[in-house]
Amino acid sequence: MRKATFWMNPMSRNKQAKRPKLSGDGYAGGAKYFFARALTNIRQNFFINIVTIGTITLALLIIALFLLVFVNLEGVAEDWSKRVQVTAYFDQEPASQEVAALKAKISALPGTEKVDYISKDEALKRFRVRLKGQDSLLEGVSADVLPASLEISLKRGSRGGEAVEMYVASLKRIPGIGEVQYGEEWVKRFTTFMNFMRLVGALLGGFLLLAVVFIVSNTIKLTIYSRKDELEILGLVGATRFFIKAPYVIEGMLQGAAGGLFALLTLFAFYLGFLHNAGNFLSFNPAANGLSFLPLPHVLGIFLGGVGLGFLGSITSLKRFVTS
Amino acid sequence: MIQLHNVTMSYQREVSALDGISLRIPKGDFVFLTGPSGAGKSTLLKLLYGALTPSRGQILIDGQNLMRLKPSQLPYLRRTIGVVFQDFKLLPNRTVLENVAITLEVLGWGKKDIGKKVYHILKQMGLEHKVSATPLRLSGGEQQRVALARALVNDPKILLADEPTGNLDDENKAHILSIFKEANIRGTTVVVATHDQRLIENSHKRVIVLEKGHILDESNVPQ
Numbered sequence: 001m002r003k004a005t006f007w008m009n010p011m012s013r014n015k016q017a018k019r020p021k022l023s024g025d026g027y028a029g030g031a032k033y034f035f036a037r038a039l040t041n042i043r044q045n046f047f048i049n050i051v052t053i054g055t056i057t058l059a060l061l062i063i064a065l066f067l068l069v070f071v072n073l074e075g076v077a078e079d080w081s082k083r084v085q086v087t088a089y090f091d092q093e094p095a096s097q098e099v100a101a102l103k104a105k106i107s108a109l110p111g112t113e114k115v116d117y118i119s120k121d122e123a124l125k126r127f128r129v130r131l132k133g134q135d136s137l138l139e140g141v142s143a144d145v146l147p148a149s150l151e152i153s154l155k156r157g158s159r160g161g162e163a164v165e166m167y168v169a170s171l172k173r174i175p176g177i178g179e180v181q182y183g184e185e186w187v188k189r190f191t192t193f194m195n196f197m198r199l200v201g202a203l204l205g206g207f208l209l210l211a212v213v214f215i216v217s218n219t220i221k222l223t224i225y226s227r228k229d230e231l232e233i234l235g236l237v238g239a240t241r242f243f244i245k246a247p248y249v250i251e252g253m254l255q256g257a258a259g260g261l262f263a264l265l266t267l268f269a270f271y272l273g274f275l276h277n278a279g280n281f282l283s284f285n286p287a288a289n290g291l292s293f294l295p296l297p298h299v300l301g302i303f304l305g306g307v308g309l310g311f312l313g314s315i316t317s318l319k320r321f322v323t324s
Numbered sequence: 325m326i327q328l329h330n331v332t333m334s335y336q337r338e339v340s341a342l343d344g345i346s347l348r349i350p351k352g353d354f355v356f357l358t359g360p361s362g363a364g365k366s367t368l369l370k371l372l373y374g375a376l377t378p379s380r381g382q383i384l385i386d387g388q389n390l391m392r393l394k395p396s397q398l399p400y401l402r403r404t405i406g407v408v409f410q411d412f413k414l415l416p417n418r419t420v421l422e423n424v425a426i427t428l429e430v431l432g433w434g435k436k437d438i439g440k441k442v443y444h445i446l447k448q449m450g451l452e453h454k455v456s457a458t459p460l461r462l463s464g465g466e467q468q469r470v471a472l473a474r475a476l477v478n479d480p481k482i483l484l485a486d487e488p489t490g491n492l493d494d495e496n497k498a499h500i501l502s503i504f505k506e507a508n509i510r511g512t513t514v515v516v517a518t519h520d521q522r523l524i525e526n527s528h529k530r531v532i533v534l535e536k537g538h539i540l541d542e543s544n545v546p547q
Binding site: 033037044045229230232233234236238239241 | 402478
């Protein structure tokens with residue numbers, strides 16, 4: 001005798017001795033049936049599915065656009081934050097062993113990314129390069145006038161206002177380090193701006209996400225509501241809750257996946273069309289070659305987010321309509 | 325087959341749709357439930373297929389106490405009961421074949437076997453030429469026969485019908501009644517709720533008269 005599929009009542013197995021061939025045995029057979037049912041449902045309710053997928057696409061496109069802008073702003077901020085540099089000046093040019101010892105000590109400080117020694121000669125060279133074409137200004141300037149220095153780049157996490165202050169404090173405790181400069185005002189302003197941007201981003205992103213969850217779950221709820229007769233009839237002819245729900249949940253996930261995919265494709269089309277060089281136009285960062293597209297984890301996140309929204313939307317809606 | 329012991333059903337606290345009903349319908353019986361609108365006919369049927377739970381009392385179907393039935397067991401009980409309604413409850417976007425096939429899909433039948441069995445029952449109903457039509461293209465009588473095919477395709481132990489001929493002309497009424505009788509001859513217990521006196525008179529079956537939630541009269545001869 002054939003094995004019963006998992007949605008069958010174990011108590012009624014004996015009565016099934018004469019029963020005809022099943023659509024598929026075991027979990028694989030069940031999954032195949034539910035998947036085929038979901039696809040048939042989509043075909044039979046094509047218009048409402050188009051509307052649902054369209055709504056999910058638009059909702060996810062808004063999120064994707066927001067993420068694209070946010071990710072690029074973060075990129076610009078990252079570039080700017082590289083300009084946070086701490087410089088320690090020396091009154092007298094130190095001996096090379098002394099420089100090596102100091103560099104080692106500074107490199108050992110947490111937050112140090114790179115330490116470069118700029119000798120008096122090197123400083124003069126740079127000065128000359130900067131004042132090229134205005135040679136008259138350089139008359140009478142010798143290497144002695146300019147101080148030797150150590151230029152320290154900071155690691156990403158140490159470029160904020162307080163972190164820089166703490167770093168400078170510990171730097172000053174190293175014997176042999178004299179005057180230290182790090183563009184205090186600029187760092188403070190930059191940190192405040194970054195914090196503000198992140199706060200606005202989080203708030204805006206949070207609201208957008210809430211709106212998208214609300215829109216998508218309600219759209220799916222409407223599609224399920226429009227077919228509540230079907231749910232009722234399935235219940236009447238003795239379908240288990242799982243049997244009733246499974247194709248709808250698969251349908252919801254397919255809608256979410258399609259919505260995610262279309263949102264990403266539309267965003268990519270936008271991006272190729274005009275966003276990729278919009279960076280120059282907006283002059284956020286003259287050095288960069290326009291906006292960059294979303295990184296892979298974000299792309300996957302939007303796609304899986306769509307699938308997840310479809311799953312949750314259908315599960316919660318079905319809870320309301322599938323009662324015994 | 326069907327036993328009710330002192331069953332009371334109240335939708336709101338004050339008003340009882342059914343009040344202390346006790347009833348026995350043996351296996352293979354054919355029963356008409358009749359009475360004016362609001363007498364409790366539909367409520368009684370809903371209780372029998374587990375769409376409602378009584379406020380008080382016990383209901384036994386084929387030896388199973390519905391009050392003790394877990395919600396997860398209800399679908400398996402329903403597979404032994406066929407139900408038809410006045411408004412047919414057919415799915416408009418599915419073909420006649422697909423509408424009838426639902427009952428067998430739920431049982432996990434394969435496509436080929438479903439096709440054979442559904443064609444067989446539609447032939448019995450005189451609808452074999454309409455397998456690919458959608459319900460909206462059918463007449464009322466044809467739609468009700470599709471609904472009956474869906475209810476009977478699984479050879480249920482019990483057939484419940486709520487005003488099955490309410491929207492039909494005399495010719496179609498007679499046709500539907502003959503299908504009920506055939507199912508009954510094959511061993512299905514049939515319970516038909518109707519206020520159509522002519523249907524009852526022509527059938528010579530047991531009649532239970534309900535009024536305001538009570539059994540007013542019960543007889544084996546037409547009223």
